[in-house]
Amino acid sequence: MNKAVFLDRDGVINEVKTDRVKFVNRKEDLYFLEGVAEAIQKLNEADFKVFVVTNQGGVGLGYMTEEELDSIHEHMAKELAKQGAQINEIMACTHAPHENCYCRKPGSQMLLDLLDDYDIDIMKSYMVGDREPDIEAGNAVGIKSLMVVNTHPEAYKCFNNLSEAVEWILEDEKA
Template sequence: MNAFFLDRDGVINESGNVNRVADLVLLPGVPEAVRTLNDFGYEAFVVTNQGGVGLGYMRKRDLDKIHRHMSDQIEEGGGKLREIRACIHKPSQGCRCRKPKPGMQLELIERYDIDRSASFMVGDRDVDIEAGRAAGVRTIFIGERALSHVKPDYVFPSLHDAVTELQASGLLQASDSRSGDV
């Protein structure tokens, strides 16, 4: 299975404090980009650090509502997220799932038998790129330019641009089979 691991804030939705459903605003073209990935046989996963839960800024059930709303909005645009993983630990807790550690990606790679060589991590921060590298997948930085110490494989201004350009250049490889059963 081929996969795109997507950071949430700054890749899927506008950055900022998203502590309520009303705070979540999808970036332009995100549902269409996810739909295109799905059409090419890629499963889309969200892997996001959400330390605000561990710090008490929001409850886990509120985070779950935000993620259901995000998933529903993407589905309304024709895309589908396979699974959403969130590290809800305090930033200083030292867990293995908080990016830049690759725990969330590695668990998903194992669970879904994901082909690392044909998969990507997309993020707008250095910790996203570091997690993707540590998980053994290609990396895409979303923004004007990557930070000087971060060396992603690709840089694009948005997820929509990334998917459009990768498709146009032939780097999105159509999967032989869409794996709907796991």
């Protein structure tokens, strides 16, 4: 079985609701947070599969198309790869928030699909998010769910950023 880290996108990998960008609806709006590529590279070197699981209701609400979202994700993966950071797969729920679909976090279908497709051991895996739905989705499938930027009582641990979370993951896996 494989070990994995599941990352939310907005607020964990890239800026959102900052002075530079409100939402990422075009690839030109994608600004990586400091240390993200290096953190993902460390996970790669430690043989973790790295996945992005993201709610992208902007598609369902008409702010961008599926093709535009695919372009953003291709750009993100390509730019990270240039820095030595590999993403195994990016999965996005494109339903509008009010649709209450099974894949939109806090629903856990994206995680369940990846766990199954890649033969992932939940006991050796982590979810890293910046909002309550991320933590709820990870907890629902039994993965240690870590919060960055914010705090949440149901998070296993809370950190200031992805780099700090990854350092803790690498130590935790040795325990």
